[in-house]
Amino acid sequence: MSGAFEDVDYVWCDGGIVPWEDATVHVMSHVVHYGSSVFEGIRAYRTPSRVSFFRIQDHLRRLRVSARIHGMELPYSSVDLEAACGAVLAANGFEEAYVRPVVFRGLGAAGLDPDFSPVRVFVVAWPWGAYLGDEAGEQGVDCCISTWSRPAPNTLPMMAKAGGNYLSGSLMKVEARRRGADEAIALSPAGHLSEGSGQNLFLVIDGVILTPEVDGTFLLGITRDSVLRLARDLGYEVREGLLPREMLLAADEVFLAGTASEVVPVRSVDGVPVGDGDPGPVTCHIRDAFRALVTGEAPDPYGWLTPVSVPAPAGV
Numbered sequence: 001m002s003g004a005f006e007d008v009d010y011v012w013c014d015g016g017i018v019p020w021e022d023a024t025v026h027v028m029s030h031v032v033h034y035g036s037s038v039f040e041g042i043r044a045y046r047t048p049s050r051v052s053f054f055r056i057q058d059h060l061r062r063l064r065v066s067a068r069i070h071g072m073e074l075p076y077s078s079v080d081l082e083a084a085c086g087a088v089l090a091a092n093g094f095e096e097a098y099v100r101p102v103v104f105r106g107l108g109a110a111g112l113d114p115d116f117s118p119v120r121v122f123v124v125a126w127p128w129g130a131y132l133g134d135e136a137g138e139q140g141v142d143c144c145i146s147t148w149s150r151p152a153p154n155t156l157p158m159m160a161k162a163g164g165n166y167l168s169g170s171l172m173k174v175e176a177r178r179r180g181a182d183e184a185i186a187l188s189p190a191g192h193l194s195e196g197s198g199q200n201l202f203l204v205i206d207g208v209i210l211t212p213e214v215d216g217t218f219l220l221g222i223t224r225d226s227v228l229r230l231a232r233d234l235g236y237e238v239r240e241g242l243l244p245r246e247m248l249l250a251a252d253e254v255f256l257a258g259t260a261s262e263v264v265p266v267r268s269v270d271g272v273p274v275g276d277g278d279p280g281p282v283t284c285h286i287r288d289a290f291r292a293l294v295t296g297e298a299p300d301p302y303g304w305l306t307p308v309s310v311p312a313p314a315g316v
């Protein structure tokens with residue numbers, strides 16, 4: 001076992017806490033062959049007074065929508081799942097952590113039809129620093145435009161955070177590494193800007209914040225929504241629209257936002273510096289405001305932080 005998972009001792013599995021070693025699936029599970037999972041990534045932050053989840057109920061709502069899109073009935077309420085997330089943190093003794101509820105089709109009938117394979121639910125948590133590296137938030141990252149486009153609407157539902165969709169992101173991510181970039185930005189099938197392999201995309205032009213409009217080619221990020229609301233409340237003009245790729249060259253600033261990455265400046269795209277190549281003032285303003293809110297240094301007028309409540313030891 002490597003890196004991030006070394007400290008994980010317990011996993012929540014189908015209703016209770018089990019040792020890490022027992023959190024396994026059979027090789028003939030439907031999900032292994034056909035990617036039939038939906039999942040979430042939620043962060044727990046240590047604030048000065050307590051440990052809090054960031055927008056956990058919004059994440060769990062999206063999990064439910066993802067499950068509905070793929071015809072899976074979630075056997076637990078969002079209240080139960082929030083308790084499960086708390087139970088996993090408590091069992092492992094984690095405070096700041098990334099929490100991953102995953103719902104998938106287990107071992108059942110052979111063949112594609114998922115409805116004859118049981119729905120299983122696991123929640124795993126692990127300490128996970130900044131996804132794009134410790135320096136990324138301060139110094140920015142180098143991106144490439146992927147040669148892989150995101151899937152077209154009505155091919156794979158990209159609004160679902162589904163395991164199978166991440167084959168697209170994996171191709172992008174590998175390509176980025178091989179081309180010496182930190183992250184890849186994909187276009188939609190129509191050639192408009194879409195998203196990063198695990199983040200939504202923002203541009204800043206003349207002080208206005210721009211992000212791709214909902215076009216069925218990217219995940220509707222909860223951090224994206226948080227950035228849009230924070231930015232408006234900080235007095236920025238914010239626009240969602242169809243953005244041609246060349247707008248990356250017109251942009252004064254570019255940044256990525258997602259739960260794992262948080263808010264990260266993009267300093268170059270395909271080797272061309274964004275603006276003067278340093279993180280710009282609007283990006284830094286949004287990054288710092290986001291950081292201050294999630295860590296409890298600034299007030300949370302939105303009610304986005306909820307204290308982690310630790311359920312009884314037996315779990316839910």
Ligand SMILES: Cc1ncc(COP(=O)(O)O)c(C=O)c1O
Binds near residue numbers: 218
């Ligand atoms: C493909 C993709 N786009 C965008 C995001 C950002 O979503 P969120 O802010 O809800 O984490 C993620 C991260 O989960 C992602 O995997």
